[in-house]
Amino acid sequence: MLWEVDIHPAAGQPDLTARQVETAAAELGIAANLQVHSARGFLIQGDLDEKQIARLAAELLADVVVERTVVALVGDNVLLAPLSPSLPVGSRLNESGSRLKDAILPPSAFPLPPSSVIHVLPKPGVMDPVAASTQAAIADFGMKADAVRTLKKYWIAGLPEESFPLLCSKLLANDAIEQAVIGPLPFSRLEVGSPYQFKLVTVPIRAMGDEELKALSLGGQLYLSPVEMRTIRDYFQTLDRDPTDVELETIAQTWSEHCSHKTLAGRIRYVDENGERRFQNMLKETIFAATQTIRKRLREQSSGVSALHAPLSTLHSPPSTLPSPLSPLPSPDADWCVSVFADNAGVIRFDDEHNVVFKVETHNHPSALEPYGGANTGIGGVIRDPMGTGMGAKPICNTDVFCFAPPDTPADSLPPGVLHPRRVMKGVVAGVRDYGNRMGIPTVNGAIYFDPRYLGNPLVYCGNVGLIPRDKSFKHQQPGDFIVAVGGRTGRDGIHGATFSSAELHSESDSVSGGAVQIGNAITEKMVLDVLLVARDRELYNAVTDCGAGGFSSAVGEMGEKIGAEVWLDRIPLKYEGLSYTEMWISEAQERMVFSVSPAQWPELEKLCSSEGVEATVIGRFKPTGRLVLKYHENIVADLAMQFLHDGRPPVIRDAIYTPPVPRPLGKGLGARDQGLGTEIISLGGTAGSSSSAPDAANSSANTAGQASSATQTFSLPSPLSPLPSLKKILSSLNVCSKEWIIRQYDHEVQAGSVIKPLVGVANDGPSDAAVVRPVLSSRRGLVISCGMNPRYGDFDTYWMAAGAIDEAIRNAVAVGADPRRLAILDNFCWGNTDRPETLGSLVRAALACHDMAIALGTPFISGKDSLNNEFRSSGNEPISIPPSLLISALGQVEDVGRCVSMDLKRPGNLIYLVGLTKNELGGSHYALVENLEGGEVPKVDCDLARRTFLALHEAIGAGTVRSCHDLSEGGLAASIAEMSFAGGYGAKIDLSKVPHDFSPLPTNLRSVPGEGSGVRTELDATAVKSSSALEGPIDIILLFSESNTRFLCEVPPENAPAFESALQEIPHARIGEVTADANLEIFSDTVSIREDLATLKEAWQKPLRW
């Protein structure tokens, strides 16, 4: 019998789901006045009578205080009518199914035909965690359900029925994982799988020519290159046999871009304006090499003396109930890297007892097809990385960074196969929220970047930090150990994730690769985590790793690489019958870990797991054979040499070319000029490039006006010059505006270690630079998590984009108090199709910057990941490639979290300092974005000055001289001071003419003058300015909006000014204003005056994403 239990909001209770659907339908342009009634439901198959099912409805499935139920056998028409909203409150409807039917009013109450109902169900085989829990909970009632499935129901009015399929595909259901049924359900039983009949499949690869190999690679979703396919064919020719399907799959998985990073770790011939460079292993020679250089230097210096300065005062440290830190940091010069680029996550030293681990992954392609499931399993997957690092770390916080197309993208402009960015964004946020929150891991840091080029290919970066005892930081699997699968069961979900994630998306991706999309079950992973930490401390295993992309194939293959392994596939616990041996092996079903367990340890581990309801199964054994052997019962289905698997892949050889774009002065974009906007041409000495390259089309009008030459920076600005509207537009721009709607949906305080929250300030809603957490509740030692990214700069020069991202990540961390000498960083490269030499060239160039910056700043890379081929193809259109997108994540440390600072202004009368040099760098800026300007100079980084600035500022913060600190990034000085002001609820008065700058080469009317106090200052000569009206606007615009790197605003109490200035005496800095008691932001120079009340600025900043 197949029962259906529908649960409706009771009369007088809000139908929140229906309202959300109505809103979203209007937003997506599907229907302006949709009327929806919703219900959630359960399909329960089993030998249950009416009374039993009614009891389950009342006591298990519904909340009788606020909900009403309808119970009937599937097929009964009573299930198709919406429940009348006018039922009396308080009536209980749980006695019997027949009475429930009586409660349904005739259709006149909500006059909809049965065809107006839409059912949405997970497709068979798709993870349905609620159904699984329900089945178990039914057993707790002493009843038995053979199968359970959840469903959602919507009764729709206000839309013609022929538009229902559109509503389903655009909003209600995702075809990758769900089926939508309009009208009655067309089945009366749930499929539970049928037994699998073993049949060994071999692939006659030895006889294949190039065309057939190509067809096999594509058709079998192996996604291997022709030379790789030929290598495999030749290998099996020497073996004198054909491979089995599972052997081919294993090789494809091991050799996939996702698992082997073959492009970036491959041979690359790179050419740029400086000449040619050949890499044998690009990653090793850039990013890894930088870390090695830093570690070597640290070890060499460790004999030297270097104690931290003791803090000077306790100005703002509250009388915490925690003990003061007893032991200072170990010498910051010692090599504090523990395990880098080796394990599932990078490992560094934290305190005397613990190390910390950090990993950031991407889950882009699954998120493009199914945003909720993709992001859900993205965060679930990256949490397993620290869990699978060393002997297992305890996850302590998450970081999540997303890239989307603008949410106001017109719905009718979407190419086929593309989900609307608003739907993608809502789904991704919900996916991260539901997994992270359920795991009990605070999501403390993140960012979102918007660009139209992410339309078909959004990016979802998920990161996790873990804490691990120092003596558990390495794993040691042994020959003879059992291979033990722990956690979730294996199903048909996630087949081909590793190979699929290495391919481009196209408009039919959802139908071809739907199996790669999954839904996670966070509680299964939490249960695994609970037993893992206990088992680790009781030493019940020798090694652990996660089952990620590639499933058992990847996990066992990597663990057994140096030993050899035999796996008994028939023992793998399955979600349902019918999986072939190959599916069992390559399934990427979530929430699974693989342990290496000695026979002596096994009984106790098994007992522990079973005591908490966690499934643990011996599925094989590591054997010192150097071979990977897979058996299904007595049949050997694979027998491969580990050496061929891991070392047999032919090297990928690629060309990479980088041609710097022709420098172009800042000027109106073509689009705007064509609209005939009045512009005033203003020029400022200063070159966009050292070359005398001919000006291109974009500034030809400037030439016509006779104001520009090839060596002159040209502005063409809206007239009259009005920086205040620009500031408001920047605050309202999607990248800058408040992300509170998202942040609050994440539990950012669970585990109770939160010190600096993502939202700070007088109303708890200002944008924190970084998050600080205390992973050990009895200690004041803290971790700082921050990030840096700016894809816009990549359009100018990916070298400076990368350098800027590193600078930004570090300055965000330093701004809250992180010690720059103890800061580790991670790289995540998301790029377009690197088969194109230009695309790969832009990536290599970014990697070179990573190398140079890391060494110069002493911040080692400890882990990283790349995701290539982020392009979207639809028939008849040019592929859309994402912009080069390098995310830098930073993990910093603070000795005493009581010394941390937040970014909100604290007290009227305090002084405001600008630290760092402002340069003529508006290229790629948000000013240029909102004013539709192109060209200009992209921000560069002065590495030596950056290093010294971070150190000096850290000393000033550590000494307690700084009350608030905020970095300058998108929107420059103007956006930064606006944020500090409205976050703190205090005004600020800023004198623009005091801003230290370095306009190089200096126009004749600028001269350098020594600063009044300590430090170097360059000042605008007011007289000169007045004599040259052409300069007024541009200089102020640069000072207000330039996005030059390594700059901070600091709020300093007057009494601390001498100490602050002394700490920064070697660094460009200047007092540029003060905090005021009135709620106005005032920025002035001799020529410009901005004055606006904070409420207006804050509203501009909060409004765009206040969903």
Next chain:
Amino acid sequence: MPIPHVLILRAPGTNCDRETAFAFEKAGATTETLHINRLLENPRLFERFQILCVPGGFSYGDDIASGRILGNQIQHHLNDQMMKFKDDGKLMLGICNGFQILMKSPVLLPPDREQGPLATLTANDSGKYEDRWVHLEIRGGKCVFLEGIERMYLPVAHAEGKFVARNEGVLRELDAAGQLALRYVSARTSPTAEIRTGMAGDVDIPARILPFPENPNGAQANVAGVCDSTGRVLGLMPHPERHLDPLQHPRWTRGEAGAVGDGFQIFVNAVRYFSN
């Protein structure tokens, strides 16, 4: 002074157990964190403890509804032990998901035979999970955990925390009995104190539900926590274990935190109860 032993009850998906145990230990208690399976195997384990705390998290994923599956397990298998624990004069505390679980047990608000549960915690009016800090005021003097506390500033973090009574009569009775012990209030004033329904008996039910975000979920009568008729069982949506230390206050950098976090007194009160 006798030191109470605290049972921190954990189930699949519980995730605030460590910081909750830390809070009780800091307040002077000893703690033991036990998986629900241990209690199902051996219900007599209850006897070792003086305080039962069901901490926050997502027990069994909050699948079906928050706290439903664990609540049912307790009701099906451990109801007698729970009732005895309470009748023995011991204390019970449910925080967030723990509150949602206790709401499904007769130890907090016993359902009436005819009409079932008196009240529930349902989806926030905002329709989504939210983490934010709220101001709270204590009502009625009967709850052991809240003794001597007037106001608190604590974070809430939930999707299903809207308190809804079965009907207004139930709400009024609970209020009259002093069981609606914890209310969301505005930062400065307490509108609930000023606005009365005008109903007979001077029953103090606010006519006005505070707007979002002061009342973060739309709870009737701005209820954030309720206690049982004895005052020895408390369930609350906010997280006192997340505000033990001034450094957890969202505005400690502005000098707004006190010497001790607002949530700490709840744990101190529980421990002190056994020293009297």
